[in-house]
Amino acid sequence: MAQRGRSRSAGARPERVTQRRPAGRRVQRGLVAVLTEAAREVGSAVQRTPTRPSVRTKFQVVALLVREERARVMADSALSESARAAQVKQLAGIATSLARTATRDSSLLELLAEDAQLTPAGRALKASVLREAGREPEEEPAPAEPAAPTAENPVAVVPRAVVSRRLANPFLAPDHEAAAAPAPVRYSVLAGWELLEPLFRSFEEGGDGAPACMPLPKPKRLVRNGRHLMRHQAQVVEAAAEGHRTFLLADEPGLGKTAQALLAAQAADAYPLLVVAPNVVKANWAHEVELWTPHRRATVVHGDGDDLDGFADVVIVNYEILDRHVGWLGELGFRGMVVDEAHFIKNKRSQRSQHVLALSERLRARTSRPLLMALTGTPLVNDIEDFAAIWQFLGWIDDKKPVGELAAALEANGLTPADPGFYPAARESVINAGIVRRRKIDVSADIPARRVADLPVELEGAAARSIRAAETALAKRLVARYHAALDARADGDAVDGIDEALVLRVASAELKASNAAEGDNVFTMVRRIGQAKAGLAADYTAQLARNVGKVVFFAKHVDVMDQAEQTFTERGVRFASIRGDQTPKARAANIAAFTDDPDVSVVVCSLTAAGVGINLQVASNLVLAELSWTYAEQTQAIDRIHRIGQTEPVTAWRVIAAQTIDAKIAQLIDSKSGLAARALDGAPQDDESTSTSVHLDALVSMLTDALTARAL
Known part of the structure; x- marks a missing residue:
């Protein structure tokens, strides 16, 4: 029975x-x-x-x-x-x-x-x-492992400088903290619960209107390496100094995330440091390393890395070439990693996401507590599942569950997804793991009412080679004229060093010839630089618009505007356009579209046609894709958004082609700013005289640099 x-x-x-x-x-x-x-x-x-x-x-x-x-x-x-x-x-x-x-x-x-x-x-x-439905699902294929550098795989590379570093340092320095790494969390309260979906949902149901920002310490000092930090920047640096090691830094653009990341790496001694960034900001990262941590060397990976500095403290690589370098990057022994514009990895099955996640796993395997920072201006509450890859990069979760300190915090809460209090407590636990989100308006007391932020970009490809060749040819022509003038002098007129008066006369003659003749000259060269920058500037504008909303894009030439608008169309970014050949009715319609339609996130403006007389203060971010020849023209453009009624600090992002005459022109424009009153209110000035002065000074600087280089 x-x-x-x-x-x-x-x-x-x-x-x-x-x-x-x-x-x-x-x-x-x-x-x-x-x-x-x-x-x-x-x-x-x-x-x-x-x-x-x-x-x-x-x-x-x-x-x-x-x-x-x-x-x-x-x-x-x-x-x-x-x-x-x-x-x-x-x-x-x-x-x-x-x-x-x-x-x-x-x-x-x-x-x-x-x-x-x-x-x-x-x-x-x-x-x-x-x-x-009565069908047995097919087994999902496992994600492909990132390619390792082998002779059979011609895509992966190992630069010679990296080989030299390996030979000089055959063994990585031991990490004695690794032996004290905490054991995996054993769930008791949460055993058997599926937790990832509830964690995502906690940002929809657990919010109480409070900002998604971890508690941050009061900064002990606001000056680092001789430069003054804003209070909100110093808070993140102080948190790293106190031992926090994972950050989802989601500050709005313009609040200095790059500086915070670099100084946090310094505070955590997270060297060597790996930075993965979009191509358009790669050069800017190297510039910021020199600016904020001048005692550290940065190297930028281009192509196959032939010009890489294998002994640099900070290695900067862009997403597009990461597949070629992921093998040796995983072996270099990084103690910190920064992923800029981290929303680029939201698709976990994409190749670049897999490479980033694989590299972060290698860091955690070699170093018990590496510094890991994900930088993005995209608010966390936008489609929270997109941030699963970022959380995994930071080591908060894996494919199936929370891990590490986040898992311990959730278990310590003593709540399950069946408890009403689980969602606000889970949201707070995730935020405390390292989410930092500040808006411009939240820290407006820290930042100036308006500022110009330079964004250096590196030109590549045939256009870049052509521009550099044109600059070289122009410099040689100026040097030849200078020496021809010297040779025509009597012996008694010889001078030691560089004859500045003669340099000025040669530059003036070149400028006069440039105004009268066709062919390569300073004007055509600057225009070609603008054309080469157009796509990069538009890419950055599209990223900015996705992060902060409406953005004003200024350019000087019609072909640059055309190229930018084509890029926006390809990126699915809706835009309006303000040009000189528009009727008043068309112009008004485009202004209204930008100011009133929430789906129109960019307005493409001509510096000359839209630089005065219009109000675009619905935006607080502006991109200057081409440099003006006058400070007043630049100021008038910025004043389209920096006006009475503007409630947020204004940032003008000035895109500059590094290692070209573009950088020198930017310096000269700034030097012509004149009195502080004119810099603040954009008062009119004599554009013709200033324009001629900037053109002339650019040629004087080019000739002086060329003569100095020949004398060394």
């Missing part, structure tokens, strides 16, 4: 499961029926804004399965034409339902892009839907 009882008891469990979800019913129901119901649920959920991440995931999974099922049906030769047509019609009905849903929330369409990837939660949901 007992045996029969145990037999019935053992068999009762599957009977209850069968009653709840009979296997036969799953097969009969079929995938189309399951997808139809799921599409209906998504449609109902989207009507309740905002769309939750779980609903977005279900929308993407249903759409993907509809696409895959249609392809399977079309390829099934065993189906009759009538059966195929009937199934295709049913699938088309589901697709139509999803399309109607997407009209209520157009951001859902981004989930259907060719490069859109399923999150781990999405892959789990897809498998669940297939099982509910």
